[in-house]
Amino acid sequence: MEDPSQPPFNLLDASQGVVCITSHPFDASYAPPITHIKLLELDFDRLISNRQMRHDINFNPNLTYSPNIEGETSETQKRQADTFWALLEQEFNTCFASDVDGKPNSFHNCQRIRQVLSEIQNILCTLVPERDMELVQEMLDAELIMQQIQQRILDYPLLASNIARMIHQHCAPMRDQLVQKMVHQIGQGAMEKDVAALVLGVRDLFAVLEAMKLDVANHQIKSLRTLLVADTVTFEQDYFLGRMRQRRFDVDGSCKWYTRNQRIWGLHERPMTIFVRAMVGMMLPSNELDRPDTFEFDIGQIDMLRSELVIDLALKVCSDVLTSVAYVDHDYRSTILTGNVEALHHAIRSLLGDGNPRRRLLENIDSIAIEIGRCLEPLPNRNHGARQVIISKITRELRAGLAMDSGLWQYHEVIAREHIWRDTLSRMEHFTGLSIVAVANAASDKSPAEDRQDYSHISSLLAHLGTIHWRVWSKVLYEEHHYLTLQSEGERRLGTKRVRTGFALGAMARHVRPRH
Numbered sequence: 001m002e003d004p005s006q007p008p009f010n011l012l013d014a015s016q017g018v019v020c021i022t023s024h025p026f027d028a029s030y031a032p033p034i035t036h037i038k039l040l041e042l043d044f045d046r047l048i049s050n051r052q053m054r055h056d057i058n059f060n061p062n063l064t065y066s067p068n069i070e071g072e073t074s075e076t077q078k079r080q081a082d083t084f085w086a087l088l089e090q091e092f093n094t095c096f097a098s099d100v101d102g103k104p105n106s107f108h109n110c111q112r113i114r115q116v117l118s119e120i121q122n123i124l125c126t127l128v129p130e131r132d133m134e135l136v137q138e139m140l141d142a143e144l145i146m147q148q149i150q151q152r153i154l155d156y157p158l159l160a161s162n163i164a165r166m167i168h169q170h171c172a173p174m175r176d177q178l179v180q181k182m183v184h185q186i187g188q189g190a191m192e193k194d195v196a197a198l199v200l201g202v203r204d205l206f207a208v209l210e211a212m213k214l215d216v217a218n219h220q221i222k223s224l225r226t227l228l229v230a231d232t233v234t235f236e237q238d239y240f241l242g243r244m245r246q247r248r249f250d251v252d253g254s255c256k257w258y259t260r261n262q263r264i265w266g267l268h269e270r271p272m273t274i275f276v277r278a279m280v281g282m283m284l285p286s287n288e289l290d291r292p293d294t295f296e297f298d299i300g301q302i303d304m305l306r307s308e309l310v311i312d313l314a315l316k317v318c319s320d321v322l323t324s325v326a327y328v329d330h331d332y333r334s335t336i337l338t339g340n341v342e343a344l345h346h347a348i349r350s351l352l353g354d355g356n357p358r359r360r361l362l363e364n365i366d367s368i369a370i371e372i373g374r375c376l377e378p379l380p381n382r383n384h385g386a387r388q389v390i391i392s393k394i395t396r397e398l399r400a401g402l403a404m405d406s407g408l409w410q411y412h413e414v415i416a417r418e419h420i421w422r423d424t425l426s427r428m429e430h431f432t433g434l435s436i437v438a439v440a441n442a443a444s445d446k447s448p449a450e451d452r453q454d455y456s457h458i459s460s461l462l463a464h465l466g467t468i469h470w471r472v473w474s475k476v477l478y479e480e481h482h483y484l485t486l487q488s489e490g491e492r493r494l495g496t497k498r499v500r501t502g503f504a505l506g507a508m509a510r511h512v513r514p515r516h
């Protein structure tokens with residue numbers, strides 16, 4: 001049986017504009033892979049209560065739900081689904097075998113067929129208007145259909161056609177082909193007693209129903225995006241205030257994070273400047289990740305930005321190694337101008353692929369060295385042995401330069417830090433007078449000039465992320481009475497953590513705007 005207490009879907013990969021969903025494990029001996037319980041997460045009330053989705057929708061106007069078909073969990077679920085469909089085939093085999101053997105008493109074991117019928121009815125009822133629900137319930141009466149199967153009078157093609165007719169009235173046109181395929185498979189399976197084809201048709205039917213739920217959910221998200229974005233700050237303040245009142249959220253770590261950076265960058269700097277510098281510090285690959293709990297909804301974005309910065313810095317190190325080898329070795333000095341640096345960067349990105357970019361860099365240093373060597377066009381008097389010497393030299397310089405404590409890496413990281421924090425602060429200051437909807441629209445309207453050479457792709461997203469965070473938390477942690485600037489001796493005696501939490505709770509309660 002399913003455990004409805006577990007969350008049926010997880011949110012993943014929102015930064016790419018797709019909110020992947022994956023259902024929790026099901027009992028393959030009883031329930032089909034797709035059930036109305038699992039699809040409840042796509043209902044309207046669940047959608048607008050989904051905190052991560054409501055945050056992520058700020059960053060991508062085309063955010064959509066999509067089934068998660070990658071990863072170890074999805075592979076496990078696929079195996080469980082295959083097990084269920086194989087068991088369902090066995091039940092249909094029993095049904096068709098009874099036609100020959102005259103053993104209708106075997107039907108009491110066909111619980112999966114009954115459950116499939118029940119789930120199709122339940123899911124379809126969530127997709128049709130109320131006026132059609134009674135028709136769906138009559139058409140998919142599980143008890144009646146099971147009796148018809150037992151008496152060998154069920155018209156499978158007619159049932160499939162009736163379901164298809166109902167689906168056609170409410171599904172998007174792009175689903176028509178899959179619906180027609182479902183009707184054909186079920187009809188063929190029933191007429192030829194081809195159980196595999198019949199079950200394949202049932203699988204197609206569940207796929208159509210899931211797609212319809214996704215279509216409805218994605219349409220609702222698109223239609224409501226402006227309203228959801230406009231309510232982002234108040235929604236998140238309400239959420240954190242509720243957790244703080246329940247003593248389930250502590251701002252002490254966030255206060256310490258800000259205070260540490262305040263001491264680094266100057267006690268009398270503007271709060272927003274310190275905040276931006278602190279945010280940029282989270283991005284730097286050579287820094288240990290120091291992410292306060294108040295960035296709860298930005299974990300995926302921050303990890304993505306750190307990975308992007310690792311790759312960007314690595315490409316600059318690779319370009320420097322190319323230049324260094326070319327100019328030290330005079331035979332190659334004139335050839336660097338013909339080397340296609342853009343192609344080199346593309347090749348290196350392809351080598352890194354997905355996954356942890358730092359680990360992938362170290363695993364592929366030899367291959368990267370070869371790609372750099374290809375940018376140095378070999379001269380006629382160079383033999384293979386001499387070229388291998390050059391490749392070995394490139395490899396050594398890469399290993400040294402890609403070390404995060406190396407002078408070369410630190411040089412590029414400092415330049416990146418200075419550019420990113422200044423650009424991010426400038427963007428956030430520009431956003432100050434804009435509504436949160438206008439901020440989202442401005443941030444999504446990226447200029448073609450925002451490329452990787454000046455890190456604009458990082459500062460643009462960081463400014464958007466920081467603006468939302470600032471509006472949720474600035475009055476609580478960064479501005480109110482300059483609480484974090486000067487701490488009294490009395491506060492230290494009482495215990496900084498307790499005072500900070502109590503102050504933040506009171507400050508947020510005062511600044512949260514009532515929701516209607």
